[in-house]
Amino acid sequence: MKLAEATIKSLKAEGFLHNRGTENFSARIIPVGGSLSAEQTLAVARAAQLYGNGRVSFTSRMTVELPQIPFEKIDAFKHCIRQAGLTTGGTGAKVRPIVSCKGSTCVFGLYDTNALNLEIHNRFYEGYRSVTLPHKFKIAAGGCPNNCIKPELNDIGIVGQRVPxxxxxxxxxxxxxxxxxxxxxxxxxxxxxxxxxxxxxxxxxxxxxxxxxxxxxxxxxETRFKVFLGGRWGKQIRIGTALERLYTKGEVLPLIEKCLLLFKDEAAKGERFATLVERLGMVEVEKRMEGEDLLLRKEEILSHE
The missing domain is CATH 3.30.70.20 (Alpha-Beta Plaits)
Structure with a gap:
């Protein structure tokens, strides 16, 4: 049975990526807050044995991927991982899964990166799930200036700072x-x-x-946050530009939302946030970040097709 392109596209939107030359798929599981519980890890292993080829791999954005799941087993697979509180996703012109380093436990970490990851996940990965953006949008949170998670190569990069x-x-x-x-x-x-x-x-x-x-x-x-905007990794590379000042934790989440609203409002379809930042210029972008107009226009902006 040859699968229809519409079916393949629909499944990709759910986090199932077609394995080349087969009727099988890789399921992309989202580790909420950047980690899995022991029970969830066991559930992933069980699902890989029951529905895949017994292997588990990890993507560059730290999502968990189970390859070689036959098309006819996808519904049973989804039911299986739901029992452990797990879902698939992480594809399309959306907010992508949030990545963070191990600052929660690392000796150099300046704040709880897993906790911030979870807050961003709930507010923007989940909260903006129904919002179609001009392109994918990546967010990374680093615990200190060691930059192990490479925040500057994301659309928004957040780096913990402690000013002596x-x-x-x-x-x-x-x-x-x-x-x-x-x-x-x-x-x-x-x-x-x-x-x-x-x-x-x-x-x-x-x-x-x-x-x-x-x-x-x-x-x-107290810990502050340095924020980089417009980073990009891939065929075209751009190091994100740091905003002039440091931000408190209470300011970081509204800042992320302003970036998403600016992206939704100003970018052309298929345009990356990095390109928008370059097109508008950092003076204008920073002006928008310091103002409240984008948040006041949130309902109008999100209503755009």
Whole structure:
């Protein structure tokens, strides 16, 4: 039986990708919040054995993919994974599954990346599921400036920051400056006869110096977020452009929504967000991000076909 192109296209919209030269499909399962529970992991393994070829792979965006599921077994497969609270998806001109690094447990992580991943997932992957965008839209959350998840190569990249504050009045001019030793950017300079100086232009806000002065001379602000817009990876590559200021967590989600609304409102069909950012220019994009017009026009913008 040769499957109709309309059937293949319909299944792709649900997260089932046609395996070349067969009537089988790879099912793309979405790990909500960037992780699976032990029970869900067992359910994935069971589904791979019952309906696929017994193999499980992972996509570049950390979704779970089970290949070689016969067309006639797809409904049974969907019922099976639903019992574990799992769904398929992650295709089309939509908000794609959110990716994040392991900042929740990593020693360098400056915030709970899984928690932010889940918030973004619920509000935008799920909340915007019915919204067709001009093209796919990718969001990545990194726990620190190590950038392991490559946030700058996504349509929106979010990077945790901890801005250090040096209180020279508390410095005791000790011979060995722990903060200087901990700084990977050589932003802290210290000579034995002088108090340390701080080169702000070299600092990447990784926060590693914070808390390493035995006299409490270096403290850190609460975690802020550096946001990159218009990154892209593929046939054409663009490093995302950083917005001028750092954002609080409470500002990050509205900022993501403004980007999605700008994309929906201004981009042509098939145009990537990176191209829109270049076309409008960062001065104009940043102006839109700082204003409230896009949120006030949300209902109107989302009503566009």
């Amino acid at each position: 504050l040096l209180d020279e009045g508390l410095c005791k001019e000790c011979k060995l400056c722990n903060a200087e030793k901990r700084c990977p950017m050589q932003a802290m300079e210290h000579q034995s006869s002088e108090k340390p100086s701080f080169a702000r232009e070299l600092c990447n806000n990784c926060g590693r110096c914070v808390g390493n002065c035995p006299f409490g001379a270096i403290k850190g602000e």
